[in-house]
Amino acid sequence: MSSLTDTYEKKYPENWVVMQNRIEQCFHKMTLDEKRLLILASPTARMIDASEKDAIEVTADQFANECGIKVSSAYKQLEVASKNLLNRSFSYINERGKRVGVTWVIRAVYEDGYISVCFPDEVLIMLKAFDASNPFTKYKKENVLLLKGEYSIDLYHIAKKYEGMTTFQMTLEDYKLELGLPKSYNRINNLKARALEPAIDEINEKTDINITYENVKRGRTVTGLKFTVKPKAKTQKTLEEKRDPHTADMFTIDGLSDAQLARITRNERFKSDYNHLIPPTSHINQDPNLWVDEMVSRIKKEPGFFNKKRPIREYLEN
Template sequence: MTNQVGLYEKKYPANWVVMQNRILQAFYEMTLDEKRLLLLASSVVRLIDATEKDTIEITAKAFAEACNIQVDSAYTQLKDASETMMRRFFSYRNERGSRVNVQWVIRSIYEDGYVSLCFTDEVLLMLKVFDENNPFTKYKKEDVLKLKGEYSIDIYHLAKKHEAMSSWTMSLEEIREELALSKSYERINNLKVESSTQALKK
């Protein structure tokens, strides 16, 4: 794994977000700040070849600068996001077809000005292993972290995942299903238009 991570580091430096495509289905219920926290942590996980024992530290200052928010606000947003993420879990089917529930993080500590997270092995896999069996999407952090809309990061990820195609269309129903949108989004004008516009321009 070490040699692979060395290759990833050269190919995808710290200012790039790289994650498996299946992570989109796993984190759609997260708040905007939880997603921001995960995106910031993703490159650290990748570059140090993190295990469940490794703590990933994100400072309030780095969070504020990356997301273009005030530092005072970042302290509270970072604390709330880390505490909420601690209660999150997602599910998948294992090779025997059994449903497996997995927490995102196994430990979350908020210190004065930064948060420390320890991710589970399943999450670390989605943030470190990229190959033909684990399709992935990559983009620069600065292009996505300043997005403000509730679903802006999700739509951005979708757009980047399909950008190599000469054309790409999705029906409203497909978008609703992909992002697990509520019934209130049955009408197209209820989607966050500004979010999709920002995402597709990148």
């Protein structure tokens, strides 16, 4: 692996998802929860420079919290997703011209409250090696994991790949191929109503970008789609709208400063209540400052979640 690739490996923090573009072509075969599991596991694989022997852990609480689902159903969804990936495979041609078949996951262990998976080298390379020979796409976890539409994650990944170009075009055939659309979507009206506009609407509502599109025609026939991708302005209003409406004013009312939030995250009682959110193998657990930064960020994003076990001000009093 080149030094250039090594530089890319180290430059992205844990809240960024970075994947080779080759993964995009496999996404459309996966269920929503399989995509979520891969997205959650990918930063850990990169940060610890995982090998086939390294088990990458995802907790049910983490899965529920980051994907906006109930904890009571998260473990089962994780279990099903990992079993699906164990049975799912892809292939490539090796340097001797032979076709090689590879499963996405080579081992999965189901524990109390979390699962751990081991990826083969071929998958790990797609999650770790980024350079001119291995083009890649990056985005923040928080901007993709709340997407629930059948094709939303796929279109978001494509849009982020071309975001720097502002506009890009795809033929209808390429669009159907990238998203793995069935023949029933050959009719343009059906494709737009089920596999294009709902995904655009959800992406525009929940993520950091806005997508618009227009038809590309040859005569009267639509032959492709031209997309425009623009980043959203980061306004205070946008940040407030993402909070739970019942708890959005909590920190305004309580008047908690960043320094107080940092003190809260250092509290042993707080750590006991919430250390399950960070996988045991994460590098965050090795550096107290990284733990504080990560947890303060999470509290700010989802204050209601951290007010369930006990009023958050109690951690200042102990």
